[in-house]
Amino acid sequence: MLNTKILIVEDEVLIADYIAELLEEEKFTTIKMAHDEEVATFLMETFIPEIILMDINLNGKNSGIELAKSKKGNTKVIFLTGQYDYKLMNDALQTNPDSYLTKPIKKQDLIAAVNLAIIKLQTNFIIIKDGYNDVKINLDDILFVKSDGNYIDLQLINKKYAIRKSLDAFLEDIQSKDFIKIHRSYIINRTKISKKNSTSVFINEIEIPLSRNLDFEL
Structure with a gap:
């Protein structure tokens, strides 16, 4: 999908230009760039990229991590970082990025990460039977799954x-890190959680039980 919409969020103009050139060499045609948080936010709302190449330390701050949390729907995020700060990378990984690249960016790593994100974009759905219809x-539209x-x-x-299927079979089919089994009767889409305590999670104000001793990061 060479017309995949790609947004490069990078405050160093030369690096952003270099990444764009590498993508253009591979015939990607729909690329936009943002060099600060304000422009990035605007383009995430209006351009609605399918893939974001996101600098973690945007303008010397960790605002790339916060920006990644506001991505739309099924947008894939690839973090760009030149730092080896464990806490920073751990914070970034909590947003469930699809990949991350360290600077200086290598063409083969960049193209591999982008192509993997494209594959994920193409497979992020399931087809079910509803009566006689397919x-x-x-997957991003699913709040939770309940066994019945x-x-x-x-x-x-x-x-x-x-649908006639078990919870475990559903997880095996979708192969998505966003979905976790938190109870023998429930799988949740962790991106939809509004709050969590020691016994429950809440999605759209619906309380869902959490198995004892199961803990995970939001």
Whole structure:
């Protein structure tokens, strides 16, 4: 998908230009750049990139990490960093990036990361049977999955689908780190959690039980 929309968020203009040139050499055609947080926020709202190459230390701050948290829908994030600060990288990894690259950027690493993100964009959905119809569901639209006997219910924002499958089989099918089994009867989309305590998580104000001794980062 050479027309994949790619946003480069990098405060060093020469590095941003270099990355854009490498992508253009590979025939990617839809590329925009932002050199500060304000422009990046604007382009994330208006350009709506499918892939963001995000500098962690934008303008000398860790604002790239915060920006990544505001990505839209199924957008894939690849962090760019020149630092080997364990805490900083741990903070960045908590946002579930799709990859990260260390500077200086190498062409083969960049293209491999972008192509992997494209593959993820193409496979981030499931197709289920709804009566006689095949329905394509974006994984990002699923809030949580609940076991109900021999079926599971896929709970979307305004709709629910029931399919004949186990929770474990569902996880095996989707292979997504955003979905975790937190209880014998529930799988949640961790990106949809609004709050969490020692016994429950909340998604759209719906309380979902958390198995004892299970802990994870939001």
